Amino acid sequence: MLTSKEIIERTGISRATLNNYIASGLIARPRVLPPGPEHGAAPRIGYFPDETIERIETIQRLKREGWSIMRIAKHFTGRPETAAPASAASTAEAPADGAAERTRIEAPAAPAPTSTVPAPAPAAARNLGAAGLALTPADAGQPAYLVNEGFGVLWMNEPAASSALSPMAHRPAAGNVFRHLLALDEARGRDALLRFHLEAARSRGLPAAQLLDGLDADASASMQALYRQIPRPAALPLVAQSVLPAAGTMPARRIHAVHFHEGVLFAVGEAPDEPAGAAPHTKAAPPSLTPVAVLVAVLQDAADLWVRLSAEEYFELLNEVGVELDAIFRAYQGRPGRPVGEALVCYFLPQPQGSYLWNAIAAAHRAREAMRQVSQRWRVRKGWDLELRINVGIDEGQDWLGSLGLPGQSDLRVLGDAADRATHLSRCSRMGAILLTRNLVGKLTRDERQQLTYGVPRLEGTHGEAPLLFTFARLGDLAGAGAAPAAVADVAVAELLALHASATHSHGGSR
Numbered sequence: 001m002l003t004s005k006e007i008i009e010r011t012g013i014s015r016a017t018l019n020n021y022i023a024s025g026l027i028a029r030p031r032v033l034p035p036g037p038e039h040g041a042a043p044r045i046g047y048f049p050d051e052t053i054e055r056i057e058t059i060q061r062l063k064r065e066g067w068s069i070m071r072i073a074k075h076f077t078g079r080p081e082t083a084a085p086a087s088a089a090s091t092a093e094a095p096a097d098g099a100a101e102r103t104r105i106e107a108p109a110a111p112a113p114t115s116t117v118p119a120p121a122p123a124a125a126r127n128l129g130a131a132g133l134a135l136t137p138a139d140a141g142q143p144a145y146l147v148n149e150g151f152g153v154l155w156m157n158e159p160a161a162s163s164a165l166s167p168m169a170h171r172p173a174a175g176n177v178f179r180h181l182l183a184l185d186e187a188r189g190r191d192a193l194l195r196f197h198l199e200a201a202r203s204r205g206l207p208a209a210q211l212l213d214g215l216d217a218d219a220s221a222s223m224q225a226l227y228r229q230i231p232r233p234a235a236l237p238l239v240a241q242s243v244l245p246a247a248g249t250m251p252a253r254r255i256h257a258v259h260f261h262e263g264v265l266f267a268v269g270e271a272p273d274e275p276a277g278a279a280p281h282t283k284a285a286p287p288s289l290t291p292v293a294v295l296v297a298v299l300q301d302a303a304d305l306w307v308r309l310s311a312e313e314y315f316e317l318l319n320e321v322g323v324e325l326d327a328i329f330r331a332y333q334g335r336p337g338r339p340v341g342e343a344l345v346c347y348f349l350p351q352p353q354g355s356y357l358w359n360a361i362a363a364a365h366r367a368r369e370a371m372r373q374v375s376q377r378w379r380v381r382k383g384w385d386l387e388l389r390i391n392v393g394i395d396e397g398q399d400w401l402g403s404l405g406l407p408g409q410s411d412l413r414v415l416g417d418a419a420d421r422a423t424h425l426s427r428c429s430r431m432g433a434i435l436l437t438r439n440l441v442g443k444l445t446r447d448e449r450q451q452l453t454y455g456v457p458r459l460e461g462t463h464g465e466a467p468l469l470f471t472f473a474r475l476g477d478l479a480g481a482g483a484a485p486a487a488v489a490d491v492a493v494a495e496l497l498a499l500h501a502s503a504t505h506s507h508g509g510s511r
Helices: 004-011 015-023 052-064 069-076 088-093 123-130 158-162 177-182 190-203 217-229 302-308 311-331 356-382 417-428 438-442 475-479
Strands: 031-033 045-048 144-147 153-156 239-244 253-260 263-270 288-299 343-348 390-404 411-415 434-437 452-456 492-499
Touching (some): 004 015, 004 045, 052 069, 190 217, 190 239, 190 253, 190 263, 288 302, 288 311, 288 356, 288 417, 302 311, 311 343, 343 417, 356 390, 356 434, 356 438, 356 492, 411 417, 417 434, 438 492
Parallel strands (some): 390 434
Antiparallel strands (some): 144 153, 144 263, 239 253, 253 263, 434 492, 452 492
16 A cells, blocks of 8 residues: 555655546545554544555556547546547647646546535536536536646547637647747637637736747747736736627637636637627626725645645535635625636625625634534535634725626626725735724624624734734734735724624625
8 A cells, every 4th residue: 555655756646646537536535444553643544555656657658659638538438539649640639638737627537535514516617618618628518628727728528629610620739828829820710719718818927938939030020019908907807708790700709717826727608699689788887986895815835735635526525615615705895806716705885774794704703603514514524624714804995896797797896995904914814813903893882792792813813812802903913924015004903703693784794
């Protein structure tokens, strides 16, 4: 029996690659057993069969011979398409899988264990489906392909390789995606596709040299000039989309870019036709300056969860958290904004009845309780002792409220100091804390403040000592040296410790 550490050392693969092989069913899941004395404080250790080394060496050999991960999986499960490539020419016809760090999108060979609580429907997949795409990439009828941080192609599904809608049709599943796009005719929407992919790269803050490595001098110069014209957004969007206009024989297409840790997943589908006689889209209302409370919730240690879970489970977890919190935010009259990575954003605006400031605090408190239930379900499901938490920041102010996006598909956005501070508070929060600004607490009514218990830890006290109640501290002091940006380091904040809601605040904050 071998541990994962021993397998990594003997085969030279990374832990992420090992996790991908497990998720895709290429190697058996480890048998979890109590640790030995040599494993220190580890709660449990996963052990693999000795033949795992030989299996990984076979996988690596087939990859070098041009086999795709999907084809290798079919080979091991005894399905068709098991013959090795006969020549270099036949190898070129099958999408190459040359990336050592492949992120799996296909479903695992065996279903993962489930808890007794049914998982909610994935919110992200539902939203994309409403826009005309069903984003289940391995089995989807729409073309989908994955690129890494250098925008090298890692994977594509069968429609991406063959569909006339796909910009990657009849291209290898390897190499720089921009080289593939530059080879397209203008009639296939080359310029619009190039700009959309560059916008996705710009959103991630990637340097042009990293993206355009290997292009000839003229192509690289023109692409760099275009890249410089694209402004970098203030925050990384989880999902971006654009409509590629019809050109020549090519119909109008809608393309999505889904951002996650390891790269970007692109999916393309035919854009639905406008209904006959449909009224033209009206111009969006201009932004307005309005009082608002902004709540930002961030899943703690999301990068560590990405390593622990398969790609399917990771997205399932994020969707489950999103569904739970979205229901709570709406119950408290919040208006969800566009998610940013693992962060969920909600805006609370003045209402004819009830306190929007109280609603934001009560929603955060309920969300923390709901997250404990989500954590318990996943502890039962995975058999781990990890506690899932969301870190929350809330602030209020006069910010700009408006809509961003395509007509009919726009998202509510709040831009201003309150939104920025709430974002920084959520990033500085740890261990599931809800951080509130002094300005927010000060604008509550006296009755509302009496229903809150808040405070700060004793920065110079001993571990476990009771916090200082009804006191604020500088964000920079709570977050630790260098954790809080200079612009917000002096903001006075406190942690919400408890909420004692009266009957007047028992339902959505209405009185």
